[in-house]
Amino acid sequence: MKTLAAAACAIGIVAAPVAAEETLRGVTAFAQxxxxxxxxxxxxxxxxxxxxxxxxxxxxxxxxxVPPFELGNAVSSGVVDIANVTSAFYPNLLPTGDALHLATNTVQDQRENGCFDKIDALHQEQMNVKFLARTGDHIQFHLYTTKPVEGLDLSGFTIRTTPVYRALLEELGATPVRTAPGEVYTALERGAIDGYGWPVQGILDLGWDEQTKYRIDPGFFQVDVNFLVNLDRWNDLSDEARAVLEEAALWTEARNEDNIRVNEEEAAKQLEAGIEVITFDEQTAANYLETAQNAGWAIVEGIDAQIASDLRACLND
Ligand code: 173
Incomplete structure (x- = not known):
């Protein structure tokens, strides 16, 4: 054996090529x-x-x-290898990404019924990224205001938006302004906006409760915050490295379920912080949700009717 090994070394054959450890540079669109x-x-x-x-x-x-609305570009071009970002921050690269927050099922359902692969393919084709994981399941969005609201009427309100809330805000007569999360506190403090859209979680984390009087219920849609990997980088990784990422992605997605409990904790904390809840009567609430869903899908249909109908079937299944 010894002789064989020595002979192998002598002619330059090393036991097995050992791949070097890979390092990906990761950036998140939300405050650390x-x-x-x-x-x-x-x-x-x-x-x-x-x-x-x-x-x-x-x-x-x-x-x-990396500025949050630039992160899609950064991971698409490879300036960043892996990004944590919501589709609402990259509509320039994937306009039909608006469909993601209209999902009424979980990412586990979407992996099972083929939707995940469709969404991955769209991300690969249109923005040169691998769609690795989705977080945010079970978390809904709300509108928050600094002034009381009467019925389904937000005329005269200037409300901070992203593509998630735009259609609904327009239906309600509000004036939407697109604002990065990092600028919301100051905009509220200065009275430049009368409210904002945001999920049920995170308000206290960001300190916005100090500037917020009301949350409008019910919540609508479902948060998508996604892990995207630059596609060239992904394709160059070893099978072993990709397997590590895939396993960790599934592990992360399994924890989405915790959001059901955290949502309740957050709503309780908002109440303690003095945020009042505005609710509608049953019929008005139903109209509000229907307006939100229909306006949301109308946007995706207007961009690409085929993709809209494909995704609508598997995101609501
Ligand atoms: O309001 C937003 O900035 C937004 O669209 C969003 C999406 C997912 C998680 C948090 C916020």
């Missing part, structure tokens, strides 16, 4: 340590644990590293 960055931070920790010697993620930072 806050609600919508936390699942990504847990994912990074898991990859760095289970991927030792194979793949590691260097967590570069949040909106201070």
């Amino acid at each position: 340590g806050t609600t919508f960055s936390r699942p990504f931070e847990a994912f990074v920790e898991r990859v760095n644990e289970t991927g030792k010697g194979v793949i590691q993620i260097e967590y570069v930072g949040g909106p201070e590293a």
Whole structure:
């Protein structure tokens, strides 16, 4: 044996080529340590644990590293290798991404019924990224205001928006202004906006409760915050490295269920912080939700009717 090994070395054959450890640079669109960055931070920790010697993620930072509405471009071009970002921040690259927050099922359902693969294909074709994971299931969006609201009428209200709330706000007569999360507090403080759209989670994290008087119920849609990997980088990874990422993605998605409990905790904290809940009578609430869903799908249909009908079937299944 010894002689054989020595002979192999002598002619330059080494036992097996050992692939070098890969490192991905990761950025989140949300402030570090806050609600919508936390699942990504847990994912990074898991990859760095289970991927030792194979793949590691260097967590570069949040909106201070890359502006949130630029993060889609950054991961698409490869300036960033992996991003934690919602489709509402990259409508320029994937206009039909608006469909994602109209889902009424879970990412586990979507993996099972083929929707995940369709969404992945759209991301690969249109923005050169691998759609690795979806977080945010079970979390709904709300409108929050600094002034009381009467019925389904927000005329005279200027409301901070992203593509998630735009159609609904227009239906309600509000004036939407697109604002990055990092600018919302100051805009409220200055009275430049009378409210904003945001999920049920995260208000206290961001300190916005200090500037918020009302939350409008019911919530609508479902949050999507996605892990996207630059496609060239993804294709160049070893099978082993991709397996580490896929495993950690499934692990992260399994934890989406915790949101059901956290939603309740957050609503209780908002009440304690003095945020009053505005509710509608049953009929008005039903109209509000229907308006939101219809206006949401109308936008996706207007962009691409085929994609809209494909996704509508599997996101509501
Ligand atoms: O309101 C927003 O900025 C937004 O669209 C969003 C989407 C997902 C999670 C948090 C916020």
